[in-house]
Amino acid sequence: MEAHKYEGQHTLIEKVINKGLCVRCGACVGLCPYFDYFDGTVIVMDKCSADTWRCLQVCPVADFEGTRPDRGTTGIENSGGIGRFKKVIIARAADEDMRRQSQYGGVASCLLIYSLNKGFIKSAVLTDKGGKFSPGGMIAKGPSDIFDCGQSRYSASGTLSALNRAIKEGQDRIGVVGLPCQMDALERMRLSEPDGKERSRRIAFKIGLFCTWAIDYRALHAFLIEKSINTPAKKFDIPPPPSEKFCVQTEKGWVDFPLDSVRPFIQKGCTICRDMTAENADISIGTLEGREGWNTVIIRTSVGEDIINSAESEGWLDVDSLADENFSHLMEASLNKRKRALNNYAE
Ligand SMILES: Cc1cc2nc3c(=O)[nH]c(=O)nc-3n(C[C@H](O)[C@H](O)[C@H](O)COP(=O)(O)OP(=O)(O)OC[C@H]3O[C@@H](n4cnc5c(N)ncnc54)[C@H](O)[C@@H]3O)c2cc1C
Structure with missing residues (x-):
């Protein structure tokens, strides 16, 4: 495809934003200075003259032909019910106080605080609780920031704008927590030109949250x-x-x-998302049916496996096995989301 100077941003605006399909992941915000995030919405500030198409390359909704580089083997269409994984377990933060400040078992917050303590990460890109305006991306630098960002806001919140900010500040060894669309955007970023690999190297690990949909x-x-x-x-x-x-x-x-x-109020873009379990993450975390205060945890990569194993062996994490019945439910729910999305996409 012949790249016209203004075509990348123009295509994103025309085919994603103007169609109401933007899922507010924040991946384009601050990557291109002409996109901003304010109070739950991505705003176009001005025309972008760059011919790199970076905004389009990282957009998790931009799945139309010719708009992004080959995603190699990462396409979730071929990955079965919950994508590739090494192991599915249940877990919770061993510390009761940590669990109390978290959504369910506090595994996300626990792994972040543990990783900061061990020096695996220097900061984490998280979602704050909002205040006068909507929740948004935050660069957490200590345990109290991580607790401040604990629990779930069910609206998508432009979180990845904080990653773009952190990279611009020169930070590395960053942990990122985000929704499936945000994990997808990070995978697209890794494969993007001209500097996706370099940007990607700043991320130490990715924790994905299960998500059926997010609200406007x-x-x-x-x-x-x-x-x-x-x-x-x-x-x-x-x-x-x-x-x-x-x-x-x-x-x-x-x-x-x-x-x-x-x-x-479900975002329109969520109705065509095929990924419930954040298949591009190192570790994916969701609720556990039938056992309060625990999380279902999908360990997908060696990076994810090493963190979980060391957090468990050092007493930060309680781990148990997932019942077959729960595993079947997880597969079923995930496949159902995929089927619904494919139907909606075809309509
Ligand atoms: C929009 C949304 C939809 C979800 N849908 C499902 C579902 O269908 N099934 C299921 O099993 N689980 C779902 N979850 C995940 C679940 O709510 C918990 O986040 C997950 O189980 C982790 O629990 P925890 O106790 O480890 O979290 P905590 O330790 O409390 O950590 C929560 C983390 O979530 C991050 N976070 C909070 N809100 C957002 C947001 N809007 N966007 C990105 N990150 C955010 C925070 O930065 C924090 O790091 C959803 C979460 C969200 C935000």
């Missing part, structure tokens, strides 16, 4: 205000099926809504 922040915010709930809420939860609930913790306690009441 502004729509969720308006919904909560209408229900007289001040944001940011103390905590959110979507308990595993069959609960069908969206739960919000306020100063006065938990308020439950039918999951259907927030489904209209």
